Amino acid sequence: MSEQAAQRLEEELRRELREAQAAHSQYLSELEATAEASRAARSSMEEGLPGDLDDDPAMTVLTDTSLPDEPRIQVLHQLGPSLSRRDEFIEALLAIVKDRSDSPAVREAALQALGSAAFQVLRFRPHQPAYDDALHDLVADPVPALREAAVGILAQQHDPVVQETLIQGLRGEGSLPVERERAILLLAEDDHLDNLPWLRELYRSGSESVREQSVRFMGSYPDARSTLEGILRDKNESTSVRQQSGASLRHLAPDRFEAVAKEISTDTTDDPEVRTACLTALQHLGDTARVYADTEFVHRMQDVSGDESAPQVAQVARELLERRPDL
């Protein structure tokens, strides 16, 4: 019973811990050796580490740009939790991220570590301004992955500086730090901006995945209502884009969505996946009492529920009927 289960769990965990401990001890030995070699090399070049960092193998290895990437990145992964409490660790990460001559892979790993540290709001507070500065510097960095990461983080915060950079780039008045499609989508995260023209452009030119994103963000703009309804009704459009269009239309105009969704869900010539998505939304969200009060629709659902040519639609129709409040 539970006692035996607890015993098994304990034995399994203790074995995991023993293995982890052994692996970590091995890692610490290797780290010490790497640090020793690094110290010797720095000493011969008369390059010391400041203060007490001199004795810390983790900081020695992390900050030695002459070492290969792997041992430096391993320090972040293996020892990050305990190092994260130390101001000099955060400062070292900031220095690595800002140093364009350092390895791109180590800089990316350091940026991830800074992002993780930034979740520790109170502890990270003294470093926040320097972190913000570093992110802004990265917007113009020669390494695309670092640029993309920084622009993504800042755009999500609706940072006005990066938004202006993206707008100017889209207008051809400056260089874009990221590809055009991504730039439009990053701006679209802030619905206070006039993004609809760019989203329409994206819809016209993009892949299915990009069209789905475009339709998703159009849901924040009332002027997109008729466009969204048209896409939802367009049987030539992909299933996924039509489904997203339905969700966006429902957000903008729930009544209109309800009318269109009823039409689509009872249209046996339409895509079963789109019909299913319409029925699922009608069944669970909004004024479901009104849906059930539409006796003609409920009657047609009874037909749909028995239509085994579209079993998934029939199943959702049966669920909808089973939830009728009068049953």
Add this chain to the structure above:
Amino acid sequence: MQIAMAIAREDAAGRNYLTWAPVQGTVRLLDVDAGDRVDPVSVTLTNDNPEVGGQLEFAPARDQNRSASLDLVLPPDGSPVDFWVAGVVGKPSSTDGDAVIRVAEAGAVEALVSKPVMVRIRKNANQLSPAERDRFTTTLAKLNDQGAGLFKDFREMHRQQLALAQAHGAPGFLSWHRAYLLDLERELQRLDPSVTLPYWRFDQPAPNLFTADFMGRSGALGNVSFSGTNLLRQWQTDGAAGVTREPGFNVQTGRANVINQAITLLLGGDRPNAIFDTGTDQDGFDEMEFNPHGNAHTSFTGSSYIRSRGTAPRDPLFFLLHCNVDRLWARWQWFHNRFDGTQPNTFFFRGSATSTPHTDIGHNLLDTMWPWNNVTGFPRPDNAPRTPFPQVATATAPGPAPTVGDMIDYLGFLNAQSAMNFAYDDVPFGVAPT
């Protein structure tokens, strides 16, 4: 012969939801009015079907070993006889009422009475059944209600700097998020009492999680697609539809860039790099806020909502990530016996924000936690979107304004009244056997 069985902490509909924590029940004879019964009646409590559904185990007292059956002797005068019941670790329910307690006269085949209950346990999201998965996604989407539902309060609690400071970068991190998850879970359970929060084991591949039927399938440029039957297709936050998420790892075969469970559970100690000191204080274990917690967030790239602290709750995956953070804490507690908040190896700052020593307000053991305490104004945020903490029939804890310390003994190991009616599939009641 008629008998009655009752189990403590029924909900308003008379249903019981159990975990691994033992709950008290009673059995008594009913037909005693005639006064002609002189002999006690022997009955046996068992699982109605030991092969199917959630399984239960019984004991005559809370601190005694539990077993699959329990013999009781019912007095002829109808006096109730106590027993204790809990779910069997490894055998949780998958549907409401699939664990049935059967009471039969000793040696008899016919049951005198039976009672369906649910062994309601938080499970690994990668291993949920399709039905469990669908109940969860549907209920979470209904709570969101396209941005108009109660979910918006949970989003607000994790947005602004002062709000984030109540919960991050100090020792209250784990307690605050335990309360946050439990608050959300209780709201989900108001809509569907069979739902629990699943956890994302971010140190293992979870291919079943990142699908169109569950948390969504990621496409180009942060697009996340959901299937037609997945109501999360309608997800809305901050006036915008959907989720932006770009995994920085292969969601089919890879895992987040985090330290693994074993390394996490060994965190502790106050010396730099002393992660294998198995715990002189909780101030050591909460290094996990950086990694695996922070790294699980930052294992997503681009403009992923979950990557940044101010937008993370806009992605429903956030709650599964934090459920695993809480599970790791629960495992650490179980393994190292860390349920007593008055002990320094469980929690270092054991006073309040005015004690010596102390840390930031909201992070000391005796501090109440925003927003449930309804305290506003600096250094607390300007408003309190969720107050008081929701009280439920199935648990007596935490109270309406929980403290940091109130969240520690979540299974009621030290005090039965502290049990919060949630548990994890791989974290038993009590402490790990040695």
